[in-house]
Amino acid sequence: MSKDFGEFTRIRVSDIPYDPEDFVFEEYKNKVQSFIGQAVYIYSFEKNRMLYAAGWEDLLGYKSEEITLFKIVSITSKRHFNFSNELNDKALQFLLSKKEELEKYSFTIEVEKIHKNGEIIPLFSRVGIFKSKNGTILEIIGISEKIHSRKLGNIMQYAVFGPKLSGFEETLNQQLFNELAISNKEIEVLELAAKGFTFKEIASKLNVSQSAIEKRIYPLYKRFNVKSLPHLISFAHDNHIL
Missing domain, CATH: 1.10.10.10 (Winged helix-like DNA-binding domain superfamily/Winged helix DNA-binding domain)
Known part of the structure; x- marks a missing residue:
């Protein structure tokens, strides 16, 4: 994995897609709701791979069985890559430090991704904790959709949500201060x-x-x-x- 990725991403993000033979895939296929224009994934830190993905061919041109968390991270546009990488890295590190009400935490980001055909696609993405056990994050869920209402500039926008946000926001603001970003x-x-x-x-x-x-x-x-x-x-x- 490239040295340009943050420490957390290098260690915890794999290039392994979901296994269609895994019973979990069928379970989530029936359980996870997705709407027209949305793409979704569920990634397991326990198994270090995707468990489920859908909607990515319509959104970014990749078949769902091609989608990995590493691919989603790596196809960020050049001008947004550094910030997106830092935000994902620091936000996930912070979430892993929490032990209570984990499913209530999430963050959003507006970011440009590169379509399989090379086109730049502006996306609104939300990442949250999907499953945890005894204070440990097992799975995260990500949902993305194309931004139609306006263009994205050089300044990336993000938001954080959860029951105890002060530490979350302070961590991100300190880490991202030198990036062109705004909360x-x-x-x-x-x-x-x-x-x-x-x-x-x-x-x-x-x-x-x-x-x-x-x-x-x-x-x-x-x-x-x-x-x-x-x-x-x-x-x-x-x-x-x-």
């Missing part, structure tokens, strides 16, 4: 600022302190090399964030 909470504040609300008014709307709002906005100046809030808002529009 859903940062976008939430930026959208309100773009509508003309002051930091104090935004803090009141979101029921947090003004300093919490400043901590979401001011780091973006350095991250995106902008000099002021109007410059940041203009940058966000230019990069399809707002």
Whole structure:
């Protein structure tokens, strides 16, 4: 596996597809719901391979029996590869550190993937914990669909969900600070600022302190090399964030 992948990805992500003869495949084929336009996979850390995949030929041109977790990670576009790799790597490491309510944790990412024919496809993908036992993650599930509503810029967008998010978000923000990325909470504040609300008014709307709002906005100046809030808002529009 390439040295460009993160430590977690190199160790825990395999290039092994699902086994159609495995009884688990048939079980998930009947159990896992998927909708038109969506592709889904279930990956086992216990067996170190895919357990189930469907919808990938329509989405990215690959037959479901060709899909592996390594392939999904590796066919990311050049401009999004580093960030996508870091996010997946750090998010999965964080999830593995949790021991309770594991199935409630997930993260989303907007990312460009390369179709089998070479076309760049913008995707919205969500990865969550599908099965755990005694505080150990056994399986994860990923669901992807094409983004039709807008273009993706150089700035990648992500979000995290779960019962105890502070550590999750802090971990990602620290690790991804030097990447061109923005979280859903940062976008939430930026959208309100773009509508003309002051930091104090935004803090009141979101029921947090003004300093919490400043901590979401001011780091973006350095991250995106902008000099002021109007410059940041203009940058966000230019990069399809707002």
